[in-house]
Amino acid sequence: MKYKISDDSKLPQFVVDTWGPLVFLFMQDLRDQPGQIEKVKEHLSSMLAPLKGITADMGIETFQLADIWEDPMKCHFGFYDGNYCDANHIRDTHPSLAERLDLKNYHCEFLGPTSLQTCPVKEDSSDVRSGGMAYYFKLPPTVAVNIYKQTRDRSVPLPPDTMNKDVMDTNIVIPVSEKETKVSFGFYFPPGTEQSSKDAYIASSKGIQEEDRLVCESVQIGNDSDDIEIEAIDTGMFMKPEVLEFGFQKWMIEELEKIISELKKG
Numbered sequence: 245m246k247y248k249i250s251d252d253s254k255l256p257q258f259v260v261d262t263w264g265p266l267v268f269l270f271m272q273d274l275r276d277q278p279g280q281i282e283k284v285k286e287h288l289s290s291m292l293a294p295l296k297g298i299t300a301d302m303g304i305e306t307f308q309l310a311d312i313w314e315d316p317m318k319c320h321f322g323f324y325d326g327n328y329c330d331a332n333h334i335r336d337t338h339p340s341l342a343e344r345l346d347l348k349n350y351h352c353e354f355l356g357p358t359s360l361q362t363c364p365v366k367e368d369s370s371d372v373r374s375g376g377m378a379y380y381f382k383l384p385p386t387v388a389v390n391i392y393k394q395t396r397d398r399s400v401p402l403p404p405d406t407m408n409k410d411v412m413d414t415n416i417v418i419p420v421s422e423k424e425t426k427v428s429f430g431f432y433f434p435p436g437t438e439q440s441s442k443d444a445y446i447a448s449s450k451g452i453q454e455e456d457r458l459v460c461e462s463v464q465i466g467n468d469s470d471d472i473e474i475e476a477i478d479t480g481m482f483m484k485p486e487v488l489e490f491g492f493q494k495w496m497i498e499e500l501e502k503i504i505s506e507l508k509k510g
């Protein structure tokens with residue numbers, strides 16, 4: 245369905261972009277700032293560029309939503325967010341996942357404001373995430389996209405009867421209250437993915453989320469306690485502990501300082 249909007253319409257105007265099966269909306273009403281539209285378009289497009297690059301040869305636009313699952317958590321959304329961006333938590337929180345990842349080659353990159361964590365996945369025919377690369381992409385503060393991309397020659401079509409094992413899932417983080425968060429998971433698969441493979445991936449993701457929930461809710465309990473002891477552990481395994489979260493906080497301070505300086509000028 246199409247609508248024709250008259251030029252003098254007072255409707256809000258938002259910039260949108262698309263990637264794969266998803267639509268991204270930049271939540272800034274630009275109806276009174278038409279000169280900003282191109283700039284915001286470029287900004288949104290540059291934020292999505294890493295995702296578009298990773299999936300350029302995956303046919304991601306054909307992926308189909310198989311299931312949505314919402315998990316209520318008893319913690320502030322910031323704890324969930326911080327946990328996601330802390331690469332070090334994988335080894336202790338997700339021991340079974342950690343065994344399947346080649347953690348020595350785990351990399352974190354802060355792209356301002358987005359971030360990307362990448363890690364090769366070990367070959368294991370019994371595992372739904374066997375071989376290839378894992379990508380954990382964060383659009384702060386509330387959206388994450390996780391991609392498992394199998395390694396193969398993508399210039400040739402998959403032989404008949406060979407299943408495309410690429411997978412993508414989204415995490416939408418919904419702050420509910422100071423101590424409650426809801427995370428909505430969307431699971432996407434290429435056309436033709438067998439139901440058993442979808443079920444195995446979704447069950448595995450739910451197990452990982454269960455492990456994350458226990459950590460995040462424990463952090464909330466610790467945060468509420470008067471008796472807090474914080475112990476910083478630098479395992480030296482990754483580039484730098486919490487490099488992504490720190491990068492985002494630093495970026496946000498710089499952005500806020502720019503806004504304050506503009507306001508002072510005006």
Ligand SMILES: [Fe+2]
Nearest residue numbers: 327333337456
């Ligand atoms: Fe986790």
